[in-house]
Amino acid sequence: MAPQAIIAPSILSADFAVLGPECSKTVNEHGADWLHVDIMDGHFVPNITFGAPVVGKIRSHVDKPSTPHGKGTFDCHMMIAEPKKWVRDFKKAGCDLYCFHYEAAFSDASCSPEEKSELKTSPGELIRYIHDEGLLAGIALKPDTPVDVLWDILESPIEKEKPDMVLIMTVHPGFGGQKFMASELPKVAALREKYPDLNIEVDGGLGPGTIDQAADAGANVIVAGSAVFGAKDPGEVISLLRKTVEEKVCGK
Numbered sequence: 066m067a068p069q070a071i072i073a074p075s076i077l078s079a080d081f082a083v084l085g086p087e088c089s090k091t092v093n094e095h096g097a098d099w100l101h102v103d104i105m106d107g108h109f110v111p112n113i114t115f116g117a118p119v120v121g122k123i124r125s126h127v128d129k130p131s132t133p134h135g136k137g138t139f140d141c142h143m144m145i146a147e148p149k150k151w152v153r154d155f156k157k158a159g160c161d162l163y164c165f166h167y168e169a170a171f172s173d174a175s176c177s178p179e180e181k182s183e184l185k186t187s188p189g190e191l192i193r194y195i196h197d198e199g200l201l202a203g204i205a206l207k208p209d210t211p212v213d214v215l216w217d218i219l220e221s222p223i224e225k226e227k228p229d230m231v232l233i234m235t236v237h238p239g240f241g242g243q244k245f246m247a248s249e250l251p252k253v254a255a256l257r258e259k260y261p262d263l264n265i266e267v268d269g270g271l272g273p274g275t276i277d278q279a280a281d282a283g284a285n286v287i288v289a290g291s292a293v294f295g296a297k298d299p300g301e302v303i304s305l306l307r308k309t310v311e312e313k314v315c316g317k
């Protein structure tokens with residue numbers, strides 16, 4: 066089955082003073098499919114956003130998805146050093162898809178020795194843990210990480226250790242409003258060639274000026290922050306992004 070076009074505005078560019086209503090409007094009025102929720106800890110990336118309590122509050126403004134990938138899915142992009150540690154808290158808060166960074170799956174920099182042995186994990190084990198908690202699992206790659214690290218993970222003989230989505234960063238993570246890195250698109254194309262059905266998300270610098278390149282490479286889950294929240298008509302931008310992906314990736 067061809068992948069679906071999924072437009073996931075990044076709420077990093079929303080007005081944080083009225084985050085709940087902004088999220089609800091983005092899904093219910095402007096037609097977004099998912100909401101992309103950027104969690105930054107000041108360690109893994111040089112910026113801090115917010116944690117599970119805030120996600121719990123904004124979740125209550127948006128209807129829960131009726132299917133695993135349905136409208137209103139909270140796609141939490143965990144730009145944090147210890148991804149395993151926070152799975153349960155984010156589940157309780159209403160996260161639907163927990164997307165951790167490959168580069169952080171082995172990281173335990175700020176743990177005590179006891180915590181280190183408990184939290185240290187491999188990407189496959191972490192994906193299984195996320196699935197066992199009842200969440201969808203995503204794995205993200207920073208621009209400097211080669212796509213080759215994913216082949217063994219995607220070919221795992223253990224179904225529960227395979228991700229539901231791969232996120233290819235098209236900026237260095239940490240801030241919204243950066244310039245799109247077209248140099249990352251060969252990773253998307255390589256993934257799409259091998260996996261016609263995989264959810265492949267791109268994040269960073271996406272908007273009307275860059276969507277053609279991303280869709281030509283095969284991305285079907287599009288994160289856009291400033292292009293959506295900075296637009297006069299966010300609904301129009303979301304529709305344009307979706308139409309481009311439908312035409313170029315979904316064969317509609």
Ligand SMILES: O=C(CO)[C@H](O)[C@H](O)COP(=O)(O)O
Nearest residue numbers: 075238239241242270290291
């Ligand atoms: O993960 C992110 C930054 O680390 C953001 O989701 C991303 O950059 C979106 O912002 P914009 O569309 O403005 O580039």
